Structure formats: structure tokens, C-alpha cells
Amino acid sequence: MFGIIIVFPNKDNAVQIQNMLMHQGLPVKEVCTTGAQALKAAETLDEGIVICGYKYNDMVYTELREYLSEAMEMVLIASADRWSSGHASGVLGLSMPFRAYDLVNTVNMLTVSMQKKRKKKRFVKKEREPKEQALIDQAKNLLMSRNNMTEEQAHKYLQKTSMDNQTTLIETAQMVLSIMSE
Missing domain, CATH: 3.40.50.2300 (Response regulator)
Incomplete structure (x- = not known):
């Protein structure tokens, strides 16, 4: 106030x-x-x-x-x-x-x-926890290898999916990893 x-x-x-x-x-x-x-x-x-x-x-x-x-x-x-x-x-x-x-x-x-x-x-960019950043990187790497995406495309995909599903980027990365690992 x-x-x-x-x-x-x-x-x-x-x-x-x-x-x-x-x-x-x-x-x-x-x-x-x-x-x-x-x-x-x-x-x-x-x-x-x-x-x-x-x-x-x-x-x-x-x-x-x-x-x-x-x-x-x-x-x-x-x-x-x-x-x-x-x-x-x-x-x-x-x-x-x-x-x-x-x-x-x-x-x-x-x-x-x-x-x-x-x-x-x-608008100050917040630093992620190392574990969280590793999870996002792992999901991006999986998307890059399986779907022939660039790192930028994989990141945008995670962001868009996160917004569409109204979840955090971490939750979206976890979903991608669980779905694509099956």
C-alpha cells in the first residue's frame, strides 16, 4: 500500500x-x-x-x-x-x-x-534452483532428440504447453519426461 x-x-x-x-x-x-x-x-x-x-x-x-x-x-x-x-x-x-x-x-x-x-x-529474471533447471534441460534434450527440435523450439514448446495447461514450466517438464519416457 x-x-x-x-x-x-x-x-x-x-x-x-x-x-x-x-x-x-x-x-x-x-x-x-x-x-x-x-x-x-x-x-x-x-x-x-x-x-x-x-x-x-x-x-x-x-x-x-x-x-x-x-x-x-x-x-x-x-x-x-x-x-x-x-x-x-x-x-x-x-x-x-x-x-x-x-x-x-x-x-x-x-x-x-x-x-x-x-x-x-x-521483471527481474529469477534464478531457478539447480534441480529445477536440470529438469527443464532434461525435458528440452528429450524433445530435441526425439522430435528433431532446436533448443529454442523445445523451450518455446515447454513454455506454450505450460501456458495452455496453466501449469508451471517445471510441472510441464515433468509431464513431458513422464509421457515420453514410457
């Missing part, structure tokens, strides 16, 4: 930012005044964005960033003199005073970036 957490020691400031974002249709999960509250709220999210000020009653933004998961992005809203000392990695900054337009664009940019990362993660 995705959401936005806003953390400022002054609740009125946090509520103003919440209103700006919600007016644009962005999902604000929670408004917090301490880092501990923000961490608790972040535990309920798979990913999200923390929009925060420089310092809260119980910690500063660098500590909060350290305790947040990598799936959480952070936008620090602070005056220019706070930036002169640098900022923690994984933190995007927005100088005070800021325009609502800049904040909304920053949040939208981060949201798109997170969606791209999520998609990219889904």
Missing part, C-alpha cells in the same frame, strides 16, 4: 501541506508531529513518501531517514541555511519558502519514479 506521511513539529503546518496535497488528489496517510509517530505510520505502508521538516521533538530528519525502510522516499522542506550543511542520501529537498506547485510536482515525480522501480522489480 502506498501513502504519504507528513511530519512537522507544528501540526498546523503539517495540516496545511496535507490540504495542498489532498486538494490535488494525493493520498495522505497520516499527519505526525514526532519522528516516532512517522515511523509507526510508515510500518503500515509497503512504500510511500515522507514529507518532513528539519527537526521534531524527538529526532532530526537524518535519524528518521535512517530508520525508514528503503521503500520510503523522503522530501525535506527546510530553509536554505539548513541545506548548506548538506543532507542525508535518499532525501530530496525543497527550499522554504516553497510554492504548492513545486511540492505537488516533486511528489508526483517521486510517485512515478517509485512506480517505475516497482515495475522493474517485477
